[in-house]
Amino acid sequence: MIQLYGHELSGNSYKVKLMLSLLGLESVWIKVDLLKGTHKQPEFLALNPFGQVPVLVDREAVLADAQAILVYLARQYGGESWLPLDPEGMSRVMRWLSTTAGEVRQGPESARLYHLFKATSINLERATQKSEFILTQLNDRLAEQNWLELGHPTIADVAVFPYVALAPDGKIDLTPYPNVLAWIDRIKHLPGFVGMTGISEPVTA
Structure with missing residues (x-):
């Protein structure tokens, strides 16, 4: 197993x-x-x-x-659904994996480390600015479509999702980003979704 x-x-x-x-x-x-x-x-x-x-x-x-x-x-x-093999589709998904290791890590993930784990070596002002940048990019992207790429959930969404959804742990307010909040909710309603501390599972009737 x-x-x-x-x-x-x-x-x-x-x-x-x-x-x-x-x-x-x-x-x-x-x-x-x-x-x-x-x-x-x-x-x-x-x-x-x-x-x-x-x-x-x-x-x-x-x-x-x-x-x-x-x-x-x-x-x-x-x-093929989660990561296609065609060159363009794969490239579009892989771009977001790089974004996860770059802007998301430098922004929401770093702000969370500072506040939740007292990682005072982190430049909080820079992490906050990076958070605002990537959240604005995501909000604009998600104004046009429900998922980051290819019109359906891919590992691009799974990669970016956690530290964006956990942004409030780093005192990053998601309220100004309604399209991001709607995307978070869509992911929470995928079959098989599970949460973690800081990411609640959706309430079902």
Whole structure:
């Protein structure tokens, strides 16, 4: 069975957990206690020398980095829908994985680290500015379409979603971005959606 090593407050761990659930895949969650430094111990470093969560183990495959794991899951289990093979479609989706590791990380993710985990080495003013930039870009993008690319959910949406939805943890107000809020709600209503601390599951009648 697939094993997912992660931490319950990690948005990157969560996006892999979410993808597994959206694909209907069973997995075993193995907590890596970041606060106790478990990710820096030899046993975990043998899985990922970078000392970062998440790590996914699927039979002989041992994979690190959330975006890379999304690519693996999409191609291994998701067919053409989540990550197409045609060059243009794949390029459009991959662009958002880069955005996740760039602007989203520098913006909402960094602001959350500052406030939630007291990471005072982070430049909060810069993180706030980056947050406003990427949220404005997303809001404009989502004014024209329901999903980031290709007219349906892809791993682009799964990659960008967690730290945008968690932006309030970093004291980033999402109210000025109604199209982003509507997109968050659409993702929450996908079959198989699961939440995490800070991202509630939709209320069903």
